[in-house]
Amino acid sequence: MAKKYVYFFGAGAAEGNMRMKDVLGGKGANLAEMAGIGLPVPPGFTISTEVCALYYKNRERIPESVRLEVEKNLKRLEKTVGQAFGDPKSPLLVSVRSGARASMPGMMDTILNLGLNDRTAAALVVKTGNERFVYDSYRRFVQMYGDVVLGLKPVHKDDIDPFEAIIERKKHELGITIDTDLSAADLKDLVARFKAAIRAKTGGEFPDDPKKQLWGAIGAVFGSWMNDRAIAYRKLYDIPEAWGTAVNVQLMVFGNMGGDSGTGVAFTRDAATGENVFYGEYLMNAQGEDVVAGTRTPKPISELRKDDAKACVQLEKIRHTLEKHYTDMMDIEFTIQQGKLYMLQCRVGKRTAFAAIKIAVDMVGEKLISEKEALTRVEPDQLNQLLRPIFDQAQKEAAIKGGRLLAKGLNAGPGAATGRVVFNSVDAEAWGKRGEKVILTRIETSPEDIKGMSAAEGILTARGGMTSHAALVARQMGRVCVAGCGELLIDYAAHTMTVKSRTLKEGDWISIDGTTGQVIEGKVNTKPSEVLQVLIEKTLAAGKAPVYQTFAKVMAWADKFRTLKIRTNADQPDQSKNAVAFGAEGIGLCRTEHMFFGEGKIGPMREMILADTLEQRRAALAKLLPLQRKDFAGIFEVMAGLPVTIRTIDPPLHEFLPHEEKEQREVAAQMGIPYEKVRERVDSLHEFNPMLGFRGCRLGIIYPEITEMQARAIFEAAAATKKKKIPVLPEVMIPLVGHVKELADQEKIVRATAEAVMKEQGVKFNYLVGTMIEIPRGAVTADEIAAVAEFFSFGTNDLTQMTLGVSRDDAARFLIPYVEREIYAKDPFEVIDRDGVGQLMRMAVERGRKTRPGIKLGICGEHGGDPSSVEFCHLIGLNYVSCSPFRVPIARLAAARAAILNAPKPEAAKPAKKAAPKGKKPVRKR
Ligand code: ADP
Ligand code: MG
Numbered sequence: 001m002a003k004k005y006v007y008f009f010g011a012g013a014a015e016g017n018m019r020m021k022d023v024l025g026g027k028g029a030n031l032a033e034m035a036g037i038g039l040p041v042p043p044g045f046t047i048s049t050e051v052c053a054l055y056y057k058n059r060e061r062i063p064e065s066v067r068l069e070v071e072k073n074l075k076r077l078e079k080t081v082g083q084a085f086g087d088p089k090s091p092l093l094v095s096v097r098s099g100a101r102a103s104m105p106g107m108m109d110t111i112l113n114l115g116l117n118d119r120t121a122a123a124l125v126v127k128t129g130n131e132r133f134v135y136d137s138y139r140r141f142v143q144m145y146g147d148v149v150l151g152l153k154p155v156h157k158d159d160i161d162p163f164e165a166i167i168e169r170k171k172h173e174l175g176i177t178i179d180t181d182l183s184a185a186d187l188k189d190l191v192a193r194f195k196a197a198i199r200a201k202t203g204g205e206f207p208d209d210p211k212k213q214l215w216g217a218i219g220a221v222f223g224s225w226m227n228d229r230a231i232a233y234r235k236l237y238d239i240p241e242a243w244g245t246a247v248n249v250q251l252m253v254f255g256n257m258g259g260d261s262g263t264g265v266a267f268t269r270d271a272a273t274g275e276n277v278f279y280g281e282y283l284m285n286a287q288g289e290d291v292v293a294g295t296r297t298p299k300p301i302s303e304l305r306k307d308d309a310k311a312c313v314q315l316e317k318i319r320h321t322l323e324k325h326y327t328d329m330m331d332i333e334f335t336i337q338q339g340k341l342y343m344l345q346c347r348v349g350k351r352t353a354f355a356a357i358k359i360a361v362d363m364v365g366e367k368l369i370s371e372k373e374a375l376t377r378v379e380p381d382q383l384n385q386l387l388r389p390i391f392d393q394a395q396k397e398a399a400i401k402g403g404r405l406l407a408k409g410l411n412a413g414p415g416a417a418t419g420r421v422v423f424n425s426v427d428a429e430a431w432g433k434r435g436e437k438v439i440l441t442r443i444e445t446s447p448e449d450i451k452g453m454s455a456a457e458g459i460l461t462a463r464g465g466m467t468s469h470a471a472l473v474a475r476q477m478g479r480v481c482v483a484g485c486g487e488l489l490i491d492y493a494a495h496t497m498t499v500k501s502r503t504l505k506e507g508d509w510i511s512i513d514g515t516t517g518q519v520i521e522g523k524v525n526t527k528p529s530e531v532l533q534v535l536i537e538k539t540l541a542a543g544k545a546p547v548y549q550t551f552a553k554v555m556a557w558a559d560k561f562r563t564l565k566i567r568t569n570a571d572q573p574d575q576s577k578n579a580v581a582f583g584a585e586g587i588g589l590c591r592t593e594h595m596f597f598g599e600g601k602i603g604p605m606r607e608m609i610l611a612d613t614l615e616q617r618r619a620a621l622a623k624l625l626p627l628q629r630k631d632f633a634g635i636f637e638v639m640a641g642l643p644v645t646i647r648t649i650d651p652p653l654h655e656f657l658p659h660e661e662k663e664q665r666e667v668a669a670q671m672g673i674p675y676e677k678v679r680e681r682v683d684s685l686h687e688f689n690p691m692l693g694f695r696g697c698r699l700g701i702i703y704p705e706i707t708e709m710q711a712r713a714i715f716e717a718a719a720a721t722k723k724k725k726i727p728v729l730p731e732v733m734i735p736l737v738g739h740v741k742e743l744a745d746q747e748k749i750v751r752a753t754a755e756a757v758m759k760e761q762g763v764k765f766n767y768l769v770g771t772m773i774e775i776p777r778g779a780v781t782a783d784e785i786a787a788v789a790e791f792f793s794f795g796t797n798d799l800t801q802m803t804l805g806v807s808r809d810d811a812a813r814f815l816i817p818y819v820e821r822e823i824y825a826k827d828p829f830e831v832i833d834r835d836g837v838g839q840l841m842r843m844a845v846e847r848g849r850k851t852r853p854g855i856k857l858g859i860c861g862e863h864g865g866d867p868s869s870v871e872f873c874h875l876i877g878l879n880y881v882s883c884s885p886f887r888v889p890i891a892r893l894a895a896a897r898a899a900i901l902n903a904p905k906p907e908a909a910k911p912a913k914k915a916a917p918k919g920k921k922p923v924r925k926r
């Protein structure tokens, strides 16, 4: 049997259906589906997308066999509707509509009212008695055909359409301003003038023969697949050229037949808020694109009841039918012809993140979809919209309209923040203490900015990417952050920043939108999200917070289906508390070095590093011990028995050292040694490649007393917590292990300290000793390391850096171009490089489990909060992921989706294909 290229639809039946988008395009598949379920769809047929490729192969001509198939379907259409092309009594008019597999809005063209010529127009006047309608349709047809098929449409957006120019001239001659004031005779005259313009431009006549018109239009639709606009659009959205477009030929219905006719577009729910209300616009006595063209102001769909109560009721019913059938929010086009309603298009509607979440949750409540299905419909990152402080939208728009948009950077920490510009952390803290809202504005940030960042509403940097220090810490703290805003020229000395020849001084107000990356001059008001008001600030009751309730439902369902545990990266009690409120089930990474920057701690820390003798070092450590113990106790109390992974000191020492003379003198005075000596020590600790230098477990191996002090602080805090009858579970994690002997060395110290503390304090507590896997050698020798380690936590930041041989801090210059050129599909510091780094992880998992089957496996790199990376962690069988507190909800959802979307397919287990049980639809692939 010959291959089928044309599919008929209409009159309660269709040869295609919604699952045939590949062949019929989105529009054609849904027209067939709607016809098939008995909705009033004007009949017609779809020429398949495969013909598009044939058309190009056949030197831009339709192959003969397809021509015959189209002719046959045209006959069938004529018979079905009792009209015929060119018929002197009852002429058939059709639309010719493009429609690719993926929607390409406005990329290709549609022609309406095809089949009109002077004779059929006259026949229609007799048939309808409505001369104005006929010539309105006729002039639209000649215009669209001239533009689309005969190539009169201007190439540049700014050039005017020659037909629009003619209409304008005509209206000017008549002294009228609106189209609806044109009489039938005026429109008839326009048709003649249009045809003359076509003759002048092309040297040929406008085709009178409807068949000729049809083939011209079909060819033009296929031709439009390769126009510049379509090519550019495909490139942007990764749509393969090979897909091609389908062509739909469909009986015309007329919304421009008078006051009892009209046309409209609608969403079955509000696409912005997700509310379950019918949302749309319509115009009476209008056709096609009039509603969106902006020439007349359309009315809200809620008023349709007044204009046509019957159609309104029918449309409302169809709205429910469609939602039930597609189990989703739909975007529809309809036309009313003399009181009779027709459906012209439907597709799954685009929506905001906010609406996506609300609709998914509501539809579960309405029993339209399952909880699992709802979770697959919400992208984890969309949850951010529910968590972030929000700008007053109207105020923001007004600011931008008023020319206050300064620049755009990376949207590194979503949310909205308004405050006064300060250029260093000391000022940020001081201003913060005075109760000022500040935006910490830096060229880039470093660990010593932590306190300033914490005091700020938002962080703005001129340099650095999505995983820069600023971005990473901002996300952990839940601060709004715009990073890498290269247009800012920051002058620390002058306390100014210049952008687009405007200079802002310290104390000037700015607003940054971490969701869009926009930087706006001046104040724009914000408010915290409902979710935060309920969970964190506790200023709002859950019962009074509908947005929070939606959020809570998504979270509860996610917890039902995920198998990964979710922990958080936190090193302060308040951060830990927030994370627990967001659902964290433990701490996956507590970076002890952040504590050293706290109040009163940096001094003893520096003394410790600069010490010449063991004695001096012990003296300094003795000062640090109670401070660290207090920090750990605070965290243990908040976590109340949930596991807390504490990493021993990790960064290269230079990050703690005083580099300015003034500070060096202070340290010298504290230690009672000459300033020169301090300077010498600082110089001698300089490293060429600090990230591969004296850091991680190497510090604890050379200076065991540091590990001992940290272990003691941890275990004394654990003992104290236990004595308060609060359960506690510390997990001591040794960083940067490449050789099992490094871990064994440190483990011995940790265990000896634990034993000593238990004896001294007279309490017992459980604890684990494990390691980070972040050096390739550590991953490769994971079987050996697992003999000592009770857990692994993948430090994927360093592991990526070392596996790729790419310095994270120096990568911006080439990594962005790398991603643009698709050398790496995604920034490997944001999304786990599955084929490289991921393979090392997989190997370490297998080897580690071989040695120690019950080994606990997790990840604490920044990737732990990235949905794709969470999925990968699920696939390789980790036990948990750990991420910054404010990403915990995102990770919970990502973990649930990973479990749902990667669940073994039940069909695969069954031996043979079985028909779906009656009354149950097969699950639609999304
Ligand atoms: P797009 O892909 O740009 O949405 P469409 O093919 O949907 O283009 O057509 C554009 C407009 O023409 C729509 O408003 C649609 O409702 C209208 N239209 C298309 N076919 C018909 C028809 N057979 N009868 C009446 N109106 C039609
Ligand atoms: Mg459309």
Ligand code: MG
Pocket: 650, 735, 774, 795, 797, 798
């Ligand atoms: Mg590391």
